[in-house]
Amino acid sequence: MKQFLPLAGLAVLLVCVQLLTQWTGTTYYLTQLTMSAYYSVVIIGLCLLMGYAGQISLGHAGFFAIGGYMSAMLTTRNLITFQDQDWMVLLDKIGFLAARQDLYGEAILSFQPWAAAIIAVGLAGVIAFIIGIPVLKLKGHYLAMATLGFGIIVFRVFLASEIFGEADGISEVPGFTLLPGVTVTGSFGARVSNYYIAWTLVVVAMVMLINLINSRVGRALRAIHGAEEAANATGIDTAGYKLKTFVLSAVMAAVAGVFLTHYNGGIGPSEAGVMKSVRYVALVAVGGMANIWGALSMGVILNFLSLRGFFGSYDDAVFGAILIVIMLFAPEGLLRLNLVAKFKKMFSGGSRK
Amino acid sequence: MTILEITGLNKSFGGLQAVQDVGFGVEEHRIKAVIGPNGAGKTTLFNLISGTLPLDSGSVVFRGEEIQGMEPYRIAGRGLARTYQNIKLFPxxxxxxxxxxxxxxxxxxxxxxxxxxxxxxxxxxxxxxxxxxxxxxxxxxxxxxxxxxxxxxxxxxxxxxxxxxxxxxPAMLLLDEPAAGLNMNETAEVGRLISKIRDLGITVLLVEHDMSLVMDISDEIVVLSFGQKIAEDLPAAIQQNREVIRIYLGDENA
Structure with missing residues (x-):
């Protein structure tokens, strides 16, 4: 239970932050804190893959975008002209369809957000599985390049497809009602509730990942990271474990994509961009690689600053620079930084690992 | 009862025949040692048995089941554990x-x-x-x-x-040079340990350079030279084997 004390602390902090914004009349901060929360779900999932299993992915924005775009497309695409077809009747019978009216009073028949989310996340998982089998046989730079290639393909497909809105992306995505009265939406009145929805998702994801890290599987992943050949000879199905971790982290990214798209009411191609993937990797690195709390805290802080426009038009450059600086000065992450020693070492002319 | 049976094992790296038509069996609850000069193919043989390296031809039967071509983790799952010459712990x-x-x-x-x-x-x-x-x-x-x-x-x-x-x-343990890098006291300690492991009911196959250790603890010895098996016998007999003495000490001493 000891490992969950920080989570209790986080919960208290979250409530305090919300109350503080209320008292000081700065509830607009909650919007960026909500978005940061969703991004941090991607980051902690990637932390499991990179920090623990030791496998890099420069394509995680692709999985985030697959979740977001599929959910957006399925919940906005008007299928009313097909409504008499057999497959539509079937989809309606199993409760996958929802009828509503758009802003102009036009009747719209599209997928239920629940159904869309399941399909979107499931698709991301299946794609991760299919891509993962060949790609995870690669190591180091080669794995980075292959996943980068995957990210670029996803980006170009969304950018080029009419069905995904090309350069405009998809807008007017409806809210996602999780439970009666609990809806993921960006509407003004739902700011506080959505802050708590997003952070509940983060806390649930953290609990599951902390459990996993401290389990037999977590140990096996660290073993694979440290000495893959010995791990295999110890009885660990290294290929299978890497693949499952890759799929799990892709699914987490897709879930974040689904939620954030419903929260923002839309998604554009920049979410699938390579710079987003680089940003996720940079944030895991700043957090200390095999440090899930580091990944979470750095992910929230830096994404929050970025979303508040703190880095201006240098946004992507800042994350690129962060990656370089971390690799040079603090490959163990900011939280374990021993700056003075690093500087001494750097200028003493010795080589570094 | 034979727990491990190797037949006609071959492995080459490019033009080098690292293991050539090697075959022997290991009896249950025994300590068997594989010795030979550097480059004789001992570690390669271990890697072939444990599945770390794919073999060119031959068969490895462990507890009545052919395990050649299996992934190492599957072989481990069948009760074959190993250690490494250059220790491979998880950092x-x-x-x-x-x-x-x-x-x-x-x-x-x-x-x-x-x-x-x-x-x-x-x-x-x-x-x-x-x-x-x-x-x-x-x-x-x-x-x-x-x-x-x-x-x-x-x-x-x-x-x-x-x-x-x-x-x-495990039912069987492969030890790749367990005394490498150890001093005499530590080597003796390892020897006692290996006997203890055998007494737990675990069959041991080891590769070792330290002759005194091998002669002390082994029930049987296989000698490899340039990838080929040149002798297989009891420790006392191996010590008298002219061919073994020749490859270890050179021709003039034979």
């Missing part, structure tokens, strides 16, 4: 955690069970920890449980690697 993990990884084949919890941390999973985790501590105690390094494995002394690291292999409760 960044404590001695205890290293041994707990060794329990992998003796436990089940997967991703879902791990994430949900169900009561059954917690119980299994507790048993893994207890058993692993027992193996550390068996090797008399229980007091090192919480120390990062990479920061231990060389001999202690070797003991952790032993404990990790034993934690799988």
């Amino acid at each position: 960044g993990m404590t001695a205890l955690e290293n041994v707990m990884v060794g329990r992998h084949t003796r436990s089940r919890a997967g991703f879902v069970a791990g994430m949900l941390n169900l009561p059954g999973t917690r119980g299994e985790e507790k048993r893994i920890r207890e058993k692993s501590l027992e193996f550390l105690e068996l090797l008399e390094i229980g007091h090192l449980a919480d120390i990062e494995a990479g920061s231990l002394a060389f001999g202690q690291q070797r003991a952790v690697e032993f404990a990790r292999a034993l934690a799988a409760e």
Whole structure:
């Protein structure tokens, strides 16, 4: 239970932050804190893959975008002209369809957000599985390049497809009602509730990942990271474990994509961009690689600053620079930084690992 | 009863025939040693048996089942554990955690069970920890449980690697130069340990350079030279074998 004390602390902090914004009349901060929360779900999932299993992915924005775009497309695409077809009747019978009216009073028949989310996340998982089998046989730079290639393909497909809105992306995505009265939406009145929805998702994801890290599987992943050949000879199905971790982290990214798209009411191609993937990797690195709390805290802080426009038009450059600086000065992450020693070492002319 | 039967094993790297038509059997509950000069193909032979290297031809039958071509983790799952000449511990993990990884084949919890941390999973985790501590105690390094494995002394690291292999409760253990880098006292210690392992009912196949150790503890010895088996006999007979003396000491002494 000891490992969950920080989570209790986080919960208290979250409530305090919300109350503080209320008292000081700065509830607009909650919007960026909500978005940061969703991004941090991607980051902690990637932390499991990179920090623990030791496998890099420069394509995680692709999985985030697959979740977001599929959910957006399925919940906005008007299928009313097909409504008499057999497959539509079937989809309606199993409760996958929802009828509503758009802003102009036009009747719209599209997928239920629940159904869309399941399909979107499931698709991301299946794609991760299919891509993962060949790609995870690669190591180091080669794995980075292959996943980068995957990210670029996803980006170009969304950018080029009419069905995904090309350069405009998809807008007017409806809210996602999780439970009666609990809806993921960006509407003004739902700011506080959505802050708590997003952070509940983060806390649930953290609990599951902390459990996993401290389990037999977590140990096996660290073993694979440290000495893959010995791990295999110890009885660990290294290929299978890497693949499952890759799929799990892709699914987490897709879930974040689904939620954030419903929260923002839309998604554009920049979410699938390579710079987003680089940003996720940079944030895991700043957090200390095999440090899930580091990944979470750095992910929230830096994404929050970025979303508040703190880095201006240098946004992507800042994350690129962060990656370089971390690799040079603090490959163990900011939280374990021993700056003075690093500087001494750097200028003493010795080589570094 | 024969627990491991190797027949007609071949492996070449480019033009080099590292293992050539090697075959022998290992009896249950015995200690068998593979000796030979540097480059004789001993470690390659181990890598072929444990599945780390794919073999060109031949068969490896372990407990009545052909295991050649299987992935190492499947072979490990069938009760064959190994150690390495240049110790391969998991860095960044404590001695205890290293041994707990060794329990992998003796436990089940997967991703879902791990994430949900169900009561059954917690119980299994507790048993893994207890058993692993027992193996550390068996090797008399229980007091090192919480120390990062990479920061231990060389001999202690070797003991952790032993404990990790034993934690799988294997039917057979492959030891690749267990005395490499150890001093005489430590080597004698390893010898006692290997006999102890055999007495636990585990069959041992070892590659070793230290002749006194091999002669002391082995029940049977196989001699390799340039990838070929040139002798297989009891230790006393191997010591008298002219061919073995020749390859170890050179022609003039024969």
